[in-house]
Amino acid sequence: MPRPRSVTELRCARYPSRTTSRVRQFHCSTQRCTDGVFRELTAQRVRTPWIEALRKQQAEGKSSEVNSDKPAISKERKLSPKRMDDSYHSVVLPLAQDPWLLDTYLNSSGHIRLGTIFMDLDALSGVIAYKHTGEDVTTVTASCDRIVINHPLTEICDLELSGRVTYATGRSSMEISMQVAKAPKNGEQIKNEDILINCTFTMVSLDPTTRKPVNVNPLIAETPEEKRLYNLGERNSKIRRQLKERALIRHTPNDLESDLIHAFWQKQLQYHDPYDELRKPDNVHFMDTTRLQTATIMQPQNRNRHHFMIFGGFLLKQTFELAFTTAAAFAHARPTFVSLDPSTFQNPVPVGSILYLTATVVYTDPPLIGAPGEKYDPDSKYTRVQVRVDSKVRDVEHGRSKPTGQFNYTFNVEKNIRVVPRTYQEYMMYLDARRRAEQVKETLQEEGIGLTPSVAEQSVTE
CATH class of the missing domain: 3.10.129.10 (Hotdog Thioesterase)
Structure with missing residues (x-):
C-alpha cells in the first residue's frame, strides 16, 4: 500500500513548476497600453x-x-x-x-x-x-x-x-x-x-x-x-x-468694439427693466455661468525629456478635454472640434505641482449682437462656440501661482445658443475671442480649408 502523500507533495504534483523552497517566479505580460503617446x-x-x-x-x-x-x-x-x-x-x-x-x-x-x-x-x-x-x-x-x-x-x-x-x-x-x-x-x-x-x-x-x-x-x-x-x-x-502689439492688455478697444460693449450693456438694461417686455431668452447665457474648473497634481509619468517638467502634450490633452466638456455643458449637445486657435505656453509646469485649469465660453458665432454692417444668420441651426482655457500652477504648499498658458478651442454645436458678457473683464475676453475668430476665419478662407458643420459631424474623431 503506497504511503499517503503530504500536502506539500500533493501541491508540487499539481503545480510542477513550483518548488518547496518558496521561491516565487514573476513574469510580466506584453505591454498593451501607453500614456496616450505612441x-x-x-x-x-x-x-x-x-x-x-x-x-x-x-x-x-x-x-x-x-x-x-x-x-x-x-x-x-x-x-x-x-x-x-x-x-x-x-x-x-x-x-x-x-x-x-x-x-x-x-x-x-x-x-x-x-x-x-x-x-x-x-x-x-x-x-x-x-x-x-x-x-x-x-x-x-x-x-x-x-x-x-x-x-x-x-x-x-x-x-x-x-x-x-x-x-x-x-x-x-x-x-x-x-x-x-x-x-x-x-x-x-x-x-x-x-x-x-x-x-x-x-x-x-x-x-x-x-x-x-x-x-x-x-x-x-x-x-x-x-x-x-x-x-x-x-x-x-x-x-x-x-x-x-494690438492686445487689449496694452490698448483700449477700438471704436467698433466700444460700440459692441455699449450695445451689450443696453441689452442687459432691457432684460432688467420692469417697464420693458424684453427678457433674456432661454438660449442666452451669461459668461460666468459657463465656467468649469479643475485642479490636478502633476505626476512624473507625464514628464518631458528633461525629467522635472510636465510634457506640453499632456497639457494640450487636459485643456482640450476640459474645453470639450465646457462646450457640451454649455450647449447640452455633443460638440464637434473645429480648431485650436493660436495658444501660448507661458511658464513650465513642474512635476509635483498643482495645475489649475479654468475653462470659459467666451464667444459664440453667430453672436447675439453683431457689429455694424456685420452679416450673420441669427436663426442658424449651428453655433460656433469658442472656449478659452486659462492655466496656472502652484506648488503643493500653495505658494505664489504662475500663469502657464492660455488655450483657445473652437467647436461646432447643433444648437442656437449665445453667450453674453456682463463685467468689464468678460467684455475684454469676449473681444479678444472675437478677434481670434475673425483672424482664424480669414486664414482658413485664404488657404481654402475648413469643414461645414454637417460634414464635420461625420468624422470618427471626437
Whole structure:
C-alpha cells in the first residue's frame, strides 16, 4: 500500500513548476497600453526612469529647473544652415492593426480622442526640433499656432504623423509644420483628401544651464513648395507680433468694439427693466455661468525629456478635454472640434505641482449682437462656440501661482445658443475671442480649408 502523500507533495504534483523552497517566479505580460503617446514617440521623450533621475538630482543637490545632463552652450558653436528635409520625421500609428493600441485612443462612443493625437503631435514636434538643433540645447514648446481639421476621418484606420521645421531665421525659435493623414499603402503618396489635420507649433531652444534663449541653425528653402512653407511661417510670425502689439492688455478697444460693449450693456438694461417686455431668452447665457474648473497634481509619468517638467502634450490633452466638456455643458449637445486657435505656453509646469485649469465660453458665432454692417444668420441651426482655457500652477504648499498658458478651442454645436458678457473683464475676453475668430476665419478662407458643420459631424474623431 503506497504511503499517503503530504500536502506539500500533493501541491508540487499539481503545480510542477513550483518548488518547496518558496521561491516565487514573476513574469510580466506584453505591454498593451501607453500614456496616450505612441511608444515610438514615448521612447524619444522619456529615456531615464524617474527614480534614477530623482536620485541623481538629490545626490547633486541641483534645482529641478536645471538639466544637469547637459553642459552650458558654447558661444562659439557653429550654426550652419540646414535644409527642411534634414528634420523630416514620420511615424505610423497602427490603429487599424493593433486593437490594444486603439484602445488607448478611443472614447466611450468609439471615436478617436483628439486630445491623444495632440499629445502625439507635441511629442513629434520635439523629435523634429532636436533633429534640427542637435541634443546640446533644451527645446520647449512656446506656442501652438493652429490645429485645424481639413477632412473628416470616416473610418478607423492607420494614421501617419509627419512634419519638419519649415521656418527658422537663426534666432532661438523655429516653426514646425505637421500633418496627420491616413497612412498610405506601400508605394503610394498621401492624397489631399486623406489629410485629417494640419498644424504648426513654435518651439524655442534654451541654454540647459541658464535657461536663456540660444540661437539655432537657420533654414534653407530650395524648392517652390519649401519657399511657400517658409513664407507661410514668416507670415505667421508677423501675425503673432501684430496680435501682441494690438492686445487689449496694452490698448483700449477700438471704436467698433466700444460700440459692441455699449450695445451689450443696453441689452442687459432691457432684460432688467420692469417697464420693458424684453427678457433674456432661454438660449442666452451669461459668461460666468459657463465656467468649469479643475485642479490636478502633476505626476512624473507625464514628464518631458528633461525629467522635472510636465510634457506640453499632456497639457494640450487636459485643456482640450476640459474645453470639450465646457462646450457640451454649455450647449447640452455633443460638440464637434473645429480648431485650436493660436495658444501660448507661458511658464513650465513642474512635476509635483498643482495645475489649475479654468475653462470659459467666451464667444459664440453667430453672436447675439453683431457689429455694424456685420452679416450673420441669427436663426442658424449651428453655433460656433469658442472656449478659452486659462492655466496656472502652484506648488503643493500653495505658494505664489504662475500663469502657464492660455488655450483657445473652437467647436461646432447643433444648437442656437449665445453667450453674453456682463463685467468689464468678460467684455475684454469676449473681444479678444472675437478677434481670434475673425483672424482664424480669414486664414482658413485664404488657404481654402475648413469643414461645414454637417460634414464635420461625420468624422470618427471626437
